[in-house]
Amino acid sequence: MKTKLLTHLLLPLALVALILPGCAKKPAPKPLSSDLSGSTYQAPVTSMPTQDVSGFRQQAVSDGANAGDTVLAAVPVSGLERIMFDYDAFTLSAKAQEILTRNAAYIKANKGLKVVIEGHCDERGSDEYNLSLGERRALAAKAYLVSLGVADSQLTIISYGEELPLDRSRGESGYSQNRRAEFKAVR
Amino acid sequence: MNRYFALLTLLLTLLATPALAQIEIRGPGQQAIPAALTPFLPQEGAPSPQVAAEIEAVLRWDLELSGLFSLIDPKAFLADAARIGLASTQVDFAEWQMLGAEAVIKGAYSVTGDQLVLEARLFDVVSRRLLTGRRYVGKVKDVRQMAHSFADQILLSLTSESGPFSTRIAYISNSSGNKELYLMEVDGHDPVRLTNHRSIVLNPDFSGVGKELLFTSYKAGNPDLYRKEIYSGKEAKLSSRQGLNTGGRYSPSGRELALTLSKDGNSELYLLGTDGSERKRLTNEWGIDVDPSWNPAGDKLAFVSDRQGNPHIFILDLVSGKTNRLTGNSKYNSTPAWSPKGDRIAFSRLEGGSFNIFTIRPDGSDERQLTFGGGNKEHPRWSPDGRFLVYSSDKEGRKAVFIMRADGTGSVRISPPGGDSNHPAWSGTW
Amino acid sequence: MAEPSLQKPLLSPEQGLRRTIIFSLVLHLLVLALFAGDFLPRRKVDERPVYVVDLLNMPVKDPQAGRPDAAREPQKTPDKSPEPAAAAAPPPEKAPEPVKLPPKTPEPPKPEPVKAVKKPEVVKPTPSKEPPPKPTPAKEAPATDSVAARIEALRREQERNELKEKLATLGSKDSRGRGTDAPVGMPDGKGTEVGIEQQLWLKEFLKQAWALSKYQVSRRDLEALVVLEFDAGGRLVNYRFQKKSGDDRFDDSVRKAVLKLNEITLPIPPGKRVEQEAKFNLADLTD
Numbered sequence: 001m002k003t004k005l006l007t008h009l010l011l012p013l014a015l016v017a018l019i020l021p022g023c024a025k026k027p028a029p030k031p032l033s034s035d036l037s038g039s040t041y042q043a044p045v046t047s048m049p050t051q052d053v054s055g056f057r058q059q060a061v062s063d064g065a066n067a068g069d070t071v072l073a074a075v076p077v078s079g080l081e082r083i084m085f086d087y088d089a090f091t092l093s094a095k096a097q098e099i100l101t102r103n104a105a106y107i108k109a110n111k112g113l114k115v116v117i118e119g120h121c122d123e124r125g126s127d128e129y130n131l132s133l134g135e136r137r138a139l140a141a142k143a144y145l146v147s148l149g150v151a152d153s154q155l156t157i158i159s160y161g162e163e164l165p166l167d168r169s170r171g172e173s174g175y176s177q178n179r180r181a182e183f184k185a186v187r
Numbered sequence: 188m189n190r191y192f193a194l195l196t197l198l199l200t201l202l203a204t205p206a207l208a209q210i211e212i213r214g215p216g217q218q219a220i221p222a223a224l225t226p227f228l229p230q231e232g233a234p235s236p237q238v239a240a241e242i243e244a245v246l247r248w249d250l251e252l253s254g255l256f257s258l259i260d261p262k263a264f265l266a267d268a269a270r271i272g273l274a275s276t277q278v279d280f281a282e283w284q285m286l287g288a289e290a291v292i293k294g295a296y297s298v299t300g301d302q303l304v305l306e307a308r309l310f311d312v313v314s315r316r317l318l319t320g321r322r323y324v325g326k327v328k329d330v331r332q333m334a335h336s337f338a339d340q341i342l343l344s345l346t347s348e349s350g351p352f353s354t355r356i357a358y359i360s361n362s363s364g365n366k367e368l369y370l371m372e373v374d375g376h377d378p379v380r381l382t383n384h385r386s387i388v389l390n391p392d393f394s395g396v397g398k399e400l401l402f403t404s405y406k407a408g409n410p411d412l413y414r415k416e417i418y419s420g421k422e423a424k425l426s427s428r429q430g431l432n433t434g435g436r437y438s439p440s441g442r443e444l445a446l447t448l449s450k451d452g453n454s455e456l457y458l459l460g461t462d463g464s465e466r467k468r469l470t471n472e473w474g475i476d477v478d479p480s481w482n483p484a485g486d487k488l489a490f491v492s493d494r495q496g497n498p499h500i501f502i503l504d505l506v507s508g509k510t511n512r513l514t515g516n517s518k519y520n521s522t523p524a525w526s527p528k529g530d531r532i533a534f535s536r537l538e539g540g541s542f543n544i545f546t547i548r549p550d551g552s553d554e555r556q557l558t559f560g561g562g563n564k565e566h567p568r569w570s571p572d573g574r575f576l577v578y579s580s581d582k583e584g585r586k587a588v589f590i591m592r593a594d595g596t597g598s599v600r601i602s603p604p605g606g607d608s609n610h611p612a613w614s615g616t617w
Numbered sequence: 618m619a620e621p622s623l624q625k626p627l628l629s630p631e632q633g634l635r636r637t638i639i640f641s642l643v644l645h646l647l648v649l650a651l652f653a654g655d656f657l658p659r660r661k662v663d664e665r666p667v668y669v670v671d672l673l674n675m676p677v678k679d680p681q682a683g684r685p686d687a688a689r690e691p692q693k694t695p696d697k698s699p700e701p702a703a704a705a706a707p708p709p710e711k712a713p714e715p716v717k718l719p720p721k722t723p724e725p726p727k728p729e730p731v732k733a734v735k736k737p738e739v740v741k742p743t744p745s746k747e748p749p750p751k752p753t754p755a756k757e758a759p760a761t762d763s764v765a766a767r768i769e770a771l772r773r774e775q776e777r778n779e780l781k782e783k784l785a786t787l788g789s790k791d792s793r794g795r796g797t798d799a800p801v802g803m804p805d806g807k808g809t810e811v812g813i814e815q816q817l818w819l820k821e822f823l824k825q826a827w828a829l830s831k832y833q834v835s836r837r838d839l840e841a842l843v844v845l846e847f848d849a850g851g852r853l854v855n856y857r858f859q860k861k862s863g864d865d866r867f868d869d870s871v872r873k874a875v876l877k878l879n880e881i882t883l884p885i886p887p888g889k890r891v892e893q894e895a896k897f898n899l900a901d902l903t904d
Contacts, residue, residue: 159431
């Protein structure tokens with residue numbers, strides 16, 4: 001009877017003690033051997049794009065022309081001078097105003113002349129921003145001319161931003177040459 | 188009695204499993220996967236060394252740019268490199284393990300006439316299995332496209348994101364004498380001239396939908412906005428309003444575009460439909476507002492404005508109409524580009540006399556400089572997966588188009604020599 | 618009067634007491650087992666925040682062997698430290714004599730080999746002057762007691778000499794001298810550790826085996842916990858992820874690093890089955 005009770009008491013405890021560690025940890029161990037799968041690469045044939053681009057496979061053609069010549073149908077006019085601007089500015093300096101006064105006189109004297117005012121910038125800064133800045137310079141010059149009595153119908157404006165520099169050299173001497181407004185005659 | 192005690196003591200000794208203190212490995216010792224790019228071998232038909240060389244050159248360039256790998260010197264390759272291995276059972280992984288490689292790229296090609304069949308495989312050395320494989324069937328002249336496509340596939344299997352190597356980059360070059368629009372592959376090969384305006388062409392942008400480009404051209408004597416379908420060649424003026432029609436950018440949905448118009452007397456941002464009709468005026472400030480860039484959700488625009496004095500980058504919420512300044516104390520910030528992932532905006536800033544490329548979070552935090560030194564780096568644009576950037580730099584003298592990873596490393600020039608190349612734009616998935 | 622009991626008593630008082638004692642004993646042992654095992658959380662000892670730069674970690678059984686001053690006395694150290702066999706070289710020569718008188722001189726040979734053998738295990742052995750003097754007395758000594766006493770005397774003299782040397786070194790401030798206690802190794806070394814910790818070695822091995830490009834993961838807060846099981850011989854028999862990072866690329870790279878342990882055995886076999894926890898994260902990744 002004693003042994004029976006002991007059996008009933010100790011063995012279950014022993015079993016519990018055995019199971020307990022098993023519960024506390026150790027999920028199923030992972031196999032160590034790497035899976036040597038066969039060719040499981042994805043489905044076969046991928047055809048390459050067959051769009052016909054041959055119409056566009058042209059080699060770059062050099063025609064040797066300068067950008068300045070072919071772009072503009074406008075020509076410089078001997079009676080009109082360009083004006084210069086300070087960095088990132090579109091205000092008219094005293095010298096600019098002097099030149100504009102002379103230009104105004106010339107245009108007024110030539111009623112048939114159509115003038116395009118070009119705004120330009122130096123190459124520093126974003127191209128987009130410089131397009132707008134160039135436009136502002138051109139607009140400033142036009143406004144001043146109109147205030148001097150030039151007919152609005154004779155004037156148009158365009159901005160080239162930094163795209164058509166006069167002086168390609170780096171540094172302030174080059175840059176200062178490019179911040180300008182040009183006056184050209186439109187055919 | 189004794190038996191039970193013995194059993195208990197046995198249990199005690201078994202229960203005490205010794206565990207050592209935890210060790211912490213705080214980063215990989217190898218921050219690039221050592222990989223072996225083996226030469227592709229001829230399978231059927233005559234061997235073609237040019238084909239093999241092209242494949243190798245394309246893969247090598249793409250994998251180097253990816254930043255994932257350190258490629259093992261081919262001189263160290265052992266016998267298995269000379270054996271065709273298209274299944275994991277055909278590859279002697281033990282050899283590659285000896286060289287320390289963790290990934291092996293193998294392949295084979297067959298040329299018959301002008302037809303090319305290309306088999307390409309990426310194996311994992313440590314677990315000894317095939318990670319990804321492809322077979323390409325096409326023309327010999329498309330071999331570079333096939334290799335780029337497999338490089339995309341390699342990136343997809345190792346990073347869960349396909350690579351950008353099959354996309355295209357548009358740019359402006361004056362090598363023909365005028366500024367014209369060109370298209371080239373991501374590695375700079377096969378440049379193709381798309382326009383013949385003989386004037387000034389500027390600032391291209393790809394449509395997210397369909398293969399077409401927006402750009403500005405002075406062809407008609409005014410900076411007008413054009414649209415061009417790449418494969419059919421059809422071209423149309425989208426906006427030729429008075430004044431500037433510049434900086435056209437397709438929205439991510441492709442249903443409208445943002446641009447700068449100065450028709451109302453000042454450079455302002457507008458929304459146009461794809462037929463060119465005006466949908467909405469977005470800004471109304473005295474300053475210059477240019478350079479719009481859409482966020483991937485299509486409800487915000489980053490743009491440049493000097494309304495507060497110097498050119499800064501602002502963000503306009505198209506839904507609420509509110510505008511906030513993004514960039515802090517700095518003199519000149521321009522050309523913003525919103526990452527397709529939406530989490531960063533790249534831009535160019537003037538500092539210390541030169542422009543360099545920075546990125547910043549849309550909330551203005553975590554600003555990082557990506558390029559350094561002299562020369563002007565401008566016009567950054569993101570790859571469609573947001574992991575690479577293309578930009579223009581004149582640090583080599585003339586302006587050229589460069590490519591680099593989004594963290595600023597790995598920069599390499601891609602535009603062909605001759606003339607100035609700038610205003611790059613990166614296509615979507617091609 | 619009969620007690621109002623509901624059931625018949627099953628045991629006698631003596632039996633009941635014994636049973637209770639046994640029951641109590643069992644419970645005590647069980648509690649002991651619980652603590653001896655690893656079920657209950659223990660307070661972890663905080664690691665000192667030491668900035669360790671690992672150039673090369675090789676666990677060494679006898680790190681003092683490579684000391685410059687140790688090398689200066691080549692005949693001494695090889696004799697003593699590495700193998701008891703080497704140190705037994707002088708004694709074996711003398712061995713014939715003591716062997717001839719086994720009952721009479723069992724002790725003299727014993728102290729020397731015993732002392733010589735002990736030294737390598739202690740592993741911060743004092744490269745003291747060796748016992749060449751020792752065998753000689755063994756050679757000469759015929760009688761047991763006198764021999765033993767002579768050995769004792771010589772040993773004491775030996776120690777005195779050692780002490781003199783120590784003082785001499787300290788006084789001379791020449792660390793390259795025959796310094797017996799010139800500090801070598803980690804400042805808090807107890808002199809009982811077996812070379813560099815095996816855990817540091819394992820950490821270094823796993824770090825070098827782990828290849829992952831930062832372009833494969835978009836987050837820097839990934840962390841995975843792996844439990845490695847080694848058998849008594851130091852071979853990896855099992856591994857499992859206690860905690861995955863959630864990023865497949867990261868977990869895959871960790872798995873590949875762990876699989877490289879298949880190629881090697883631990884340099885110092887643990888002697889029994891052990892488990893090692895390894896935490897992998899990107900804490901040191903500069904971005």
